[in-house]
Amino acid sequence: MRRKRLIVVALAIAAAALTVAATASGGGGGSRTSGPSGVVGGAKMIGSGGGFGEIYKAPASTLTHALFHANLLPSNKTARDIALASLGRSTKKVNYALALSCWKNNGCSTGTGGKLTVAYVEGFGENTFRQMSKMEFILEALTYPQIGKIIYRSAHSDLNQAIADFKSVIAQHVNAIVTYPDFGDAMIPVFQEATKAGIPVSTYAWGYVTGPGKNYTTVVGEDTCKLGKAFANVMNTKVKSGNIAFLGGFPGNPLSAGWQTCEQKALNPNINVVANDPTNWDPSKVQGIVAGILAKTPNLAGLSYEDALFMSQGGYTAYKAANIPYQGVFTYRTDEAGMGCLADKLKDPKLQIYYFSAGNPQIRLALTADMMKLAGAKIPPTIVFPIQLQQQTKRDMCLKGYPGTASGTSLIPLSLLHQMYP
Amino acid sequence: MAAASPPPRRLRGSAGASGASLVATAAVAARFLPVWFATAALFVVASVVAPHALGNTSWSFVLPDATVLAVAALGQMLVVMHAGIDLSTPGVVSFGGNLIAGVGAGSDHRLAPAIFACLGLGVAVGLVNGIFVGLLRLNPLIVTLAVGQIVLAWSSKYSRDHVTNQPLVPSGLSSWATSKPLGVSTVFWTGAALTIVVALVLRYTTGGRRFQAVGANPRAAWIAGLRVRTHVVLAYAAAGALYAVAAVLLAGVRQSIDPAFGSAYLLAPIAAVVIAGAALSGGLASATSTWVAALALTFLTQMLVTMGLSAAMQYIVFGAAIVAGMVVSGDRAALLLGRWLRPVTPPPQAAA
Numbered sequence: 062m063r064r065k066r067l068i069v070v071a072l073a074i075a076a077a078a079l080t081v082a083a084t085a086s087g088g089g090g091g092s093r094t095s096g097p098s099g100v101v102g103g104a105k106m107i108g109s110g111g112g113f114g115e116i117y118k119a120p121a122s123t124l125t126h127a128l129f130h131a132n133l134l135p136s137n138k139t140a141r142d143i144a145l146a147s148l149g150r151s152t153k154k155v156n157y158a159l160a161l162s163c164w165k166n167n168g169c170s171t172g173t174g175g176k177l178t179v180a181y182v183e184g185f186g187e188n189t190f191r192q193m194s195k196m197e198f199i200l201e202a203l204t205y206p207q208i209g210k211i212i213y214r215s216a217h218s219d220l221n222q223a224i225a226d227f228k229s230v231i232a233q234h235v236n237a238i239v240t241y242p243d244f245g246d247a248m249i250p251v252f253q254e255a256t257k258a259g260i261p262v263s264t265y266a267w268g269y270v271t272g273p274g275k276n277y278t279t280v281v282g283e284d285t286c287k288l289g290k291a292f293a294n295v296m297n298t299k300v301k302s303g304n305i306a307f308l309g310g311f312p313g314n315p316l317s318a319g320w321q322t323c324e325q326k327a328l329n330p331n332i333n334v335v336a337n338d339p340t341n342w343d344p345s346k347v348q349g350i351v352a353g354i355l356a357k358t359p360n361l362a363g364l365s366y367e368d369a370l371f372m373s374q375g376g377y378t379a380y381k382a383a384n385i386p387y388q389g390v391f392t393y394r395t396d397e398a399g400m401g402c403l404a405d406k407l408k409d410p411k412l413q414i415y416y417f418s419a420g421n422p423q424i425r426l427a428l429t430a431d432m433m434k435l436a437g438a439k440i441p442p443t444i445v446f447p448i449q450l451q452q453q454t455k456r457d458m459c460l461k462g463y464p465g466t467a468s469g470t471s472l473i474p475l476s477l478l479h480q481m482y483p
Numbered sequence: 484m485a486a487a488s489p490p491p492r493r494l495r496g497s498a499g500a501s502g503a504s505l506v507a508t509a510a511v512a513a514r515f516l517p518v519w520f521a522t523a524a525l526f527v528v529a530s531v532v533a534p535h536a537l538g539n540t541s542w543s544f545v546l547p548d549a550t551v552l553a554v555a556a557l558g559q560m561l562v563v564m565h566a567g568i569d570l571s572t573p574g575v576v577s578f579g580g581n582l583i584a585g586v587g588a589g590s591d592h593r594l595a596p597a598i599f600a601c602l603g604l605g606v607a608v609g610l611v612n613g614i615f616v617g618l619l620r621l622n623p624l625i626v627t628l629a630v631g632q633i634v635l636a637w638s639s640k641y642s643r644d645h646v647t648n649q650p651l652v653p654s655g656l657s658s659w660a661t662s663k664p665l666g667v668s669t670v671f672w673t674g675a676a677l678t679i680v681v682a683l684v685l686r687y688t689t690g691g692r693r694f695q696a697v698g699a700n701p702r703a704a705w706i707a708g709l710r711v712r713t714h715v716v717l718a719y720a721a722a723g724a725l726y727a728v729a730a731v732l733l734a735g736v737r738q739s740i741d742p743a744f745g746s747a748y749l750l751a752p753i754a755a756v757v758i759a760g761a762a763l764s765g766g767l768a769s770a771t772s773t774w775v776a777a778l779a780l781t782f783l784t785q786m787l788v789t790m791g792l793s794a795a796m797q798y799i800v801f802g803a804a805i806v807a808g809m810v811v812s813g814d815r816a817a818l819l820l821g822r823w824l825r826p827v828t829p830p831p832q833a834a835a
Binding site for chain 1: 533535536538539540541543544545547548639643644645647648650661736737738739741742743744746747784785788789791793794795
């Protein structure tokens with residue numbers, strides 16, 4: 062028996078040593094030290110004027126990088142000024158080592174001695190899109206010397222935790238909150254509480270909650286109804302007739318509901334939507350759901366979804382497992398490099414991909430809107446970007462040097478991105 | 484005058500030694516057979532309401548996915564046999580998958596170390612759980628949940644540092660997992676073989692019988708000289724190893740690791756074990772019935788997607804099916820049979 066105990070202990074030590082050694086050696090690549098190399102302002106500047114602590118100007122090259130075209134700005138003048146101010150700030154030099162540390166540690170003191178505290182609070186933060194948005198928020202916050210502290214919270218898909226996180230930052234007397242409301246209108250009470258306490262709350266990526274301008278400051282994003290209509294236009298012209306499917310995120314989230322409702326209405330009568338399933342933005346679920354859809358409709362002509370990357374992972378795996386060619390018309394809201402690289406690898410002319418921007422930089426506008434509100438500006442209840450879909454064959458999502466999970470329209474400098482994901 | 488000796492007690496429905504043997508077999512079968520009948524009924528229902536769910540395309544997803552759940556459920560089964568519960572499964576599967584991608588770094592030459600790292604992690608976490616539960620006698624529900632959270636946090640950090648930029652598993656693993664000998668997924672064959680091995684070890688080896696005896700009645704086992712605590716520790720360690728195997732299989736099936744990898748394996752393995760007929764209070768369990776329960780759960784989920792039901796209806800139907808499954812579960816069947824078979828004491832005879 063004593064020998065058996067010794068064997069158990071030896072086994073435990075060996076297992077632990079093996080695991081620790083593996084984690085220490087796995088993946089390779091330490092952090093890279095490199096200077097800032099983000100999108101640098103070009104010679105041509107768009108915009109003019111300023112106010113409320115902002116300059117309403119941004120380099121045309123920055124706008125093109127983030128929006129596909131420099132003229133794809135909101136039509137409302139104040140919203141446009143906020144966009145120019147915010148995106149213009151992205152070219153300011155900031156301490157990237159501090160930004161990286163802040164990102165890894167979910168918050169930090171900026172070291173400027175500024176008196177303001179800003180918080181980014183979200184219901185779910187555990188995918189690359191959210192983590193990149195978090196870095197965009199941090200980079201934007203670091204351009205404000207008056208911001209002395211940055212706080213980050215993720216509720217890990219737990220509504221009660223999300224509400225508790227919000228109440229926590231309110232209790233800490235933060236000066237501004239940016240959020241993505243994964244639980245939709247369930248967040249209204251805490252939004253109202255923050256607004257009543259004088260804390261501006263803004264959302265991004267069309268995180269629409271009832272009462273923008275009243276319950277909270279503003280929502281930044283694209284017009285999801287127009288996004289859905291743009292998807293429908295692609296399906297009507299490219300699919301013409303046949304079966305397509307919709308995939309969405311968490312059940313009832315405003316982003317998915319927005320574009321799906323409008324796409325459904327705009328489709329021509331010969332196109333049938335055979336499935337509309339939530340995926341919780343989880344690629345594992347995507348595989349199961351796509352497998353189920355293909356089981357019933359193996360000749361699926363098209364699919365609309367927010368997330369290009371998850372389809373390139375879970376969705377593509379489902380097609381492969383079912384021995385069905387990965388062909389059809391796909392419309393996506395995001396532009397991760399991984400989907401573009403997969404399309405380049407497959408080189409299949411029957412695979413047609415149309416995409417919009419993931420919109421990571423939209424979070425910068427949300428923070429700038431909050432800061433301008435603190436400075437006394439009147440912020441429009443919505444800051445809406447126009448829609449223009451891109452075609453993969455004409456604008457390749459597979460950008461050299463970009464991690465597969467990263468969006469090519471992000472304003473995070475490539476060198477910093479490589480340090481985030483070595 | 485000496486008091487008359489009490490009349491012999493008899494089992495209701497028994498008929499001597501052969502009858503007792505039949506009764507014992509019936510009692511065991513009553514516990515573990517219902518899930519087989521329920522699964523067959525599910526396929527019959529599917530053939531009517533969702534025939535596409537029985538097609539090759541559906542099976543190409545269902546079989547590997549069900550096998551991964553079954554392997555994780557086998558680990559849970561070992562713990563449940565000792566009246567325990569293990570909520571660290573998602574943590575082990577998540578971190579295990581991340582190790583496959585991170586240590587493997589996309590290279591087949593590093594696949595073996597990646598798999599060993601994953602297995603090592605599973606055993607290490609299992610041993611920690613086993614020590615807390617078996618030796619320190621801590622509550623398994625709380626302690627395994629806590630350990631699982633720590634492992635998940637570690638996994639999240641490791642994923643961010645090593646996997647996000649290279650989430651693909653080595654191609655050797657994904658090729659192996661997607662191959663189909665005799666037209667059926669390799670993952671299925673691997674899981675089936677593992678299930679049979681576990682069943683045979685538990686039933687036909689001395690160690691396996693001891694394991695079952697300790698779970699069925701720890702006090703009697705202790706009196707008989709068996710090391711109860713050591714068996715509990717080994718149960719959690721073996722469970723951890725099986726979760727790690729599930730992680731390897733899942734990594735091969737998914738081909739890439741995402742931040743939510745493993746999140747679906749918190750309650751599903753427990754549900755499979757209970758629906759298969761095991762009692763959460765400990766005792767006997769059936770590896771093959773556990774496998775069938777995992778298949779039923781996975782097939783049901785897929786069937787509802789294939790039917791095109793809305794998300795809300797899918798949740799409602801799934802929940803109702805689980806409740807129905809529990810109503811006719813083997814555990815309840817065994818309880819009812821036990822009541823029917825309980826000794827009947829005839830009324831005392833009047834003294835002469």
